[in-house]
Every structure is written in C-alpha cells, then in structure tokens.
Amino acid sequence: MHNFHSPGDSQRWAELVELLHGRLDTLAETFKARVRDIPEYAEKQVGSGDLEVTARETFRRLVDGLRGQELRQQSTLGPAMESLLEFAADLGAKRARAGIPPEALISAVRLDFSIIWEGLLQIADTEDAGLLASRVDRVWRVVDQFATRTHTSYLTERARMAQEESSIRLEFIARLFNQASPTAETVSQVAAALGVDSTARFGLVAASGDAAVSLRTAATSLGSGLQTRSRFFVHEFGGNTYAFWPLPPHRDGARHFVPAALTDIPCGYVPGVAGLRALPAAARTAGSLASLLRPSDSGPLSAEAAWARLAKQQMLDVGLDLLADLEAGLSGCRGGERERLEETVRHFLATGSVTATAQQLFCHRNTILNRISRFQELTGVDLAVPAQTARLVVAWA
Known part of the structure; x- marks a missing residue:
C-alpha cells in the first residue's frame, strides 16, 4: 500500500500548495462571482472593492494554513494558522457590522472549501489523485477552523452590537419619559x-x-x-x-x-x-x-x-368618599333588604333596563321599580338622572 505521508508525497503536496498560492487572484475572482448568488452580497451590503481584497486575503491565508498543516502535526497552532484565525476573527466582526445575516455569512464561508478544492484539481496531475484524497481532511480542517472562528467572532460582535444598541435606545427612551412635555427636538x-x-x-x-x-x-x-x-x-x-x-x-x-x-x-x-x-x-x-x-x-x-376606579381613586385623593355617604343612607335597611336593593340596582346599572333586570332576578317588573324607588328614598340617588347614577357607579367601583 502506498504511504502518502512519505517525504516524496509531502514534497509533491508542497508543490501543489505553492502552485495554488500562485492562483490567488483566480480563486478570489471565482469567489466574487459565486458569492453574488447570495442575495445580501448581491445587494452590495459588502462593497465590491472590500469583497475583492478580503477574498484574496482569505485565500492567501487559507493556502498558507495548508502549507503550515503539512509541516506541523502537533495540536498547537503554527504561525500561519494563528494568523488565519486572527484574520477570521476580524472578518466575522466586520461582517456583523455590515449587517450581513448569519445564514448569508455561513453560505459565503462554505464556498471557500469548494473553490480551494477545485483549484487543486485544476493544477494536479492524474497521478496526484491518491495524494489529494489523502489530504482532503487536511484541507477541510483548515477551512473548518477558519469558518468556525469567523462565525464565533460574528456572533460575539452581534451580541456586543445588540447590547450597545440596547443601551443607546434605553438612554433615549429615558430622555423621552423624563420630560412631562417632550420638545420637538427630543x-x-x-x-x-x-x-x-x-x-x-x-x-x-x-x-x-x-x-x-x-x-x-x-x-x-x-x-x-x-x-x-x-x-x-x-x-x-x-x-x-x-x-x-x-x-x-x-x-x-x-x-x-x-x-x-x-x-x-x-x-x-x-x-x-x-x-x-x-x-x-x-x-x-x-x-x-x-x-x-x-x-x-x-x-x-x-x-x-376602569374609568370608575380611576375616578374613585382621584376623589379619594382629594378627600371625597362617595361610598361613605351611600353607606350612611343604606344603614337604615333591615334584614336582607340592603342586599336585595344593592343586587337590584347593580343589575339595573349594568343593563339600563327594568325589564332585563326583572328577567335576570326572576322578579316582577313592579318589584324592580319598587326596589329602585326604595333605594332612592334611602340614598337620595335618582337612577333616572345620569349625573347621580355616575356618582353611584364610581362609589361602587
């Protein structure tokens, strides 16, 4: 079985990576063409000049990362990968500030692997097929680390922006509510x-x-x-x-x-x-x-x-207790008379109809009229007078 990690294969891989390094402009142009299929990029939320410079720099650092991965097998990152991940962090924060949605960012970053892999296929010879197959996980690992750091930085920046924006909004809201009559400028x-x-x-x-x-x-x-x-x-x-x-x-x-x-x-x-x-x-x-x-x-x-509750509270605040006068008038009731009178008047206030009140209480219409008359006699409140009725509604609120 062929060992694709032999010195010869490592040398050939290094040659392919160097050839890929010479095609950075082509990789960037391919990326620019494909990323325009993503609506947010097509709508130029990211300027063409910025996109071109960023794409070329991204592929330069990704290819440098591939070179570094061949030389280092330790778990620690080499200088090339550290540089790539620093760039990814800056890119994620930059795209967050540009207002690119997370789904659009992920779609854009995913293009990197396919473009790099297509570039390798274009420069490789037929006999390099096995070598490329043995290195696919290495290419994916470099791109995946780049994508993960970009996304993490993006989310961190979005959270920071949301917190900052929330603080600004709270400041302006407080300014509005702190003025009894806000100015036009505010x-x-x-x-x-x-x-x-x-x-x-x-x-x-x-x-x-x-x-x-x-x-x-x-x-x-x-x-x-x-x-x-x-x-x-x-x-x-x-x-x-x-x-x-x-x-x-x-x-x-x-x-x-x-x-x-x-x-x-x-x-x-x-x-x-x-x-x-x-x-x-x-x-x-x-x-x-x-x-x-x-x-x-x-x-x-x-x-x-709840207008009656509001009115009652405002009257109490200035020392007017409508209920006290009502209680004094009803204090002369005997037995269950008070309960019957209150029940009848409350139903009448809710319906405004003697007939409906009689039906609800299963009483004759004349009985309802007699109770209303008795209530007026005790309290002085004439339910036929709206102003007096309103006072009663407020007192019972």
Whole structure:
C-alpha cells in the first residue's frame, strides 16, 4: 500500500500548495462571482472593492494554513494558522457590522472549501489523485477552523452590537419619559434612535411587582434580536415597568392591538397613544391603572374598562368618599333588604333596563321599580338622572 505521508508525497503536496498560492487572484475572482448568488452580497451590503481584497486575503491565508498543516502535526497552532484565525476573527466582526445575516455569512464561508478544492484539481496531475484524497481532511480542517472562528467572532460582535444598541435606545427612551412635555427636538431624536415614526400610534402598558417580572420576560422574547428592534421597547421608572410598541397601520382593531405575550399579564393599558410626544402622559395613566389592579384582573386593564376606579381613586385623593355617604343612607335597611336593593340596582346599572333586570332576578317588573324607588328614598340617588347614577357607579367601583 502506498504511504502518502512519505517525504516524496509531502514534497509533491508542497508543490501543489505553492502552485495554488500562485492562483490567488483566480480563486478570489471565482469567489466574487459565486458569492453574488447570495442575495445580501448581491445587494452590495459588502462593497465590491472590500469583497475583492478580503477574498484574496482569505485565500492567501487559507493556502498558507495548508502549507503550515503539512509541516506541523502537533495540536498547537503554527504561525500561519494563528494568523488565519486572527484574520477570521476580524472578518466575522466586520461582517456583523455590515449587517450581513448569519445564514448569508455561513453560505459565503462554505464556498471557500469548494473553490480551494477545485483549484487543486485544476493544477494536479492524474497521478496526484491518491495524494489529494489523502489530504482532503487536511484541507477541510483548515477551512473548518477558519469558518468556525469567523462565525464565533460574528456572533460575539452581534451580541456586543445588540447590547450597545440596547443601551443607546434605553438612554433615549429615558430622555423621552423624563420630560412631562417632550420638545420637538427630543421627539425627533428618539424617533431616529428607535427607528420609528414619531407620529405613529403606540400601545403602552405598565406593571409592577410580579406582573412587572412577567412583562420583562415577555419583553425579552418580543424585543430580542436586531431584526425586532423597532417592535417593542421597555422603560423602568418609579417601581413600574413600562412597555410600548408601534401599532400596525391600516388594520381593523389596530388601535387595540396587544402582543399575544401580554394578554395574560395584569397591567395598566393605554391603547392608541397618538405619537411619541404623548407617551409620557400615557405612561402616567397606565401607571395609575396598574395601581388599581385587583386579584381578579387577569390581563391588560384600560381606562375604558376602569374609568370608575380611576375616578374613585382621584376623589379619594382629594378627600371625597362617595361610598361613605351611600353607606350612611343604606344603614337604615333591615334584614336582607340592603342586599336585595344593592343586587337590584347593580343589575339595573349594568343593563339600563327594568325589564332585563326583572328577567335576570326572576322578579316582577313592579318589584324592580319598587326596589329602585326604595333605594332612592334611602340614598337620595335618582337612577333616572345620569349625573347621580355616575356618582353611584364610581362609589361602587
């Protein structure tokens, strides 16, 4: 059996590698032609001049690596491989900064092996077939180490870029929310930093405690990755976690669009915020709604659903307790009268119909009218007067 690791074969391999070294321009041109089949490269995210210089340098170092592999069989890297891997690290980071998607980068790097192997076949003689077969793993090992280091460096740079971009976005978001009425300049700067239309409509939520933890977890999944950077934004302030997102335009129900990941998180919710400039005020509303959440609330709570709670809290904040007056009026009830009256009035408030209330409570219509009259007698609240009814709704919120 022929030993393809004999001195003669090693010399012939060295000759083939030197011949390949003399064809670097051809290898680079072949690479340039084939890499244009990859859309991101065809769209010139990498300039033609840069691509040409990089391709030639890549093949020069790969061929030097093949030469070094023949001379070294130890596990340690020789100078040629160390140089190749340093170049690979720079290339990976450079392509990350150019915005090349990972799949496109991998496809481009995979071209190197086939082009080098085709180059060897073109310069080899028929009697070199066995020698080439014995060296295919060596060629693959060099290219694979180059590809692995390029990809690793690419991912590291992407992670660094994402962290840096996230920090910049957080800084601009904080600047926006720290102004009660943001200036036009601030709004313009924030819109540019976030990559959104400053006049777009946004959804906004606020949460605290365990709900805030859930909101942050959801934000991580919704806002991770460079491709989703304009879809979901988070701000932490005053013990609350706030999140906002641009609403899809020209779509039925778009004003109330909430990402599915948020639908089970108890939080204050403001739909359809008109532009970035309105977000700070909307955040105050969302924060107030979050403070009014009850254990029975299992999702976003809007002012539309909780306006009575908001009104009641604001009145309590200024010392007005509507419920106290109501309690005083009902204190004269005896037996189960109070429960019957409250049940009847609550059903009437929900339906606005005496007939519907009678049907729900399995009572005669006159019974409902008598209870409503008795309630008015005790409390002074006339359910036929909207202003008085509103006070009752707020008191019971």
